[in-house]
Amino acid sequence: MESPGDKAVIAVRSRPLFAQEIARNCASVLNFPDEDKNIVILGKHGFEFDKIFCGSAQEEVFEIVRPILKQVWAGYSATVMAYGQTGAGKTYTMGTGRGKFSLDGEGVVPRTVRELFMLNAEQSAEIFVSFMEVYNEGVYDLLSAFPTRKIQARAFRDLGLQEIHVVSVEDALKRLEEGIEARRVSETQGNEKSSRSHAIFSIHIHKFSKEDETETRSLVHLVDLAGSEAVGKAGNQGSLKLEGISINQGLLALSNCIRAVIQKSQHIPVRNTALTNVLQDALKGKCMLALIACVSPSSKDETETIQTLRFAQAFHKIKSKPHIQKI
Ligand code: ADP
Numbered sequence: 001m002e003s004p005g006d007k008a009v010i011a012v013r014s015r016p017l018f019a020q021e022i023a024r025n026c027a028s029v030l031n032f033p034d035e036d037k038n039i040v041i042l043g044k045h046g047f048e049f050d051k052i053f054c055g056s057a058q059e060e061v062f063e064i065v066r067p068i069l070k071q072v073w074a075g076y077s078a079t080v081m082a083y084g085q086t087g088a089g090k091t092y093t094m095g096t097g098r099g100k101f102s103l104d105g106e107g108v109v110p111r112t113v114r115e116l117f118m119l120n121a122e123q124s125a126e127i128f129v130s131f132m133e134v135y136n137e138g139v140y141d142l143l144s145a146f147p148t149r150k151i152q153a154r155a156f157r158d159l160g161l162q163e164i165h166v167v168s169v170e171d172a173l174k175r176l177e178e179g180i181e182a183r184r185v186s187e188t189q190g191n192e193k194s195s196r197s198h199a200i201f202s203i204h205i206h207k208f209s210k211e212d213e214t215e216t217r218s219l220v221h222l223v224d225l226a227g228s229e230a231v232g233k234a235g236n237q238g239s240l241k242l243e244g245i246s247i248n249q250g251l252l253a254l255s256n257c258i259r260a261v262i263q264k265s266q267h268i269p270v271r272n273t274a275l276t277n278v279l280q281d282a283l284k285g286k287c288m289l290a291l292i293a294c295v296s297p298s299s300k301d302e303t304e305t306i307q308t309l310r311f312a313q314a315f316h317k318i319k320s321k322p323h324i325q326k327i
Helices: 019-023 058-062 066-073 090-094 108-119 153-158 169-189 238-262 274-282 299-320
Strands: 008-014 039-042 045-048 051-054 077-083 125-135 138-141 164-166 198-209 214-224 287-295
Touching: 008 238, 008 299, 039 051, 039 299, 045 299, 058 108, 066 077, 066 108, 066 198, 066 214, 066 287, 077 090, 077 108, 077 274, 077 299, 090 108, 090 214, 090 287, 108 125, 108 169, 108 198, 108 214, 125 169, 125 238, 125 274, 138 274, 164 169, 169 198, 198 274, 214 274, 238 274, 238 287, 238 299, 287 299
Parallel strands: 008 051, 008 287, 077 214, 077 287
Antiparallel strands: 039 045, 125 138, 125 164, 125 198, 198 214
């Protein structure tokens, strides 16, 4: 199989300004000078990406994922992730939130399910799903009978996650809903933690070739990352401090892995954190990734928005000038 030239797509999506923000005199700090050029301006700073979405429909955003799924179908593994501060639109973009959407409103996860089942029209593959939450360096299997039971770190190599065989789009979406509900229930037992945990819905493809009787396995991880505002926040105490450290380390380790993947490095440093550990099977070898950095246009969020744009632009720069940047 031919290798796709570009291993990563780095995109930015701005959510609309909310009515409450307009009512509180928050203006948009983001400018999009030329739709075709994929440039966003914030104050004196200009940022360029592979793709910028502003006022875009869910369907348009999915267009950057669709080609990656073709490669997943052909045997590659992939990670599609939404990064950004809480409230910037990660869950909306991925479609891992509560409540049913119309087909138009569906996010990346349900669209990916539909696309993969369409590719499997001839039923040449079996499709499995798993759904986990990573919180405070612990992993939780949202599709198991005990979604609040922590899987110990030492077991990360073989998580023993439920990989559930699904036979239709509806079947897969039912599992997605079950996992979302399990996440919600576990939240009511403690405090509101969904913005401080990573949710990872994974679709596993076991494809059979009748010609040479071989089986190819590939997968796609669809990741709704924890809110990036925890990064760099000092001063929290107790469990909040631990959470902050864990999110910090996870996102930092993830960014090191993304760099290494883009640079086609032999060594991908996956072992440092729970997040990179559980994603490792799709960060090595024949793999691709998409990062959708979600931002708020509101003046009240300016600092976080700059941080997110810088985080994402660093990868775009490595893509453009691979010989200058080193890990
Ligand atoms: P996050 O997951 O980053 O915390 P959410 O996805 O929950 O943020 O988004 C916060 C709110 O903004 C939600 O009410 C969501 O429906 C809304 N929202 C986010 N992005 C968009 C968008 N592109 N278009 C319309 N509403 C959006």
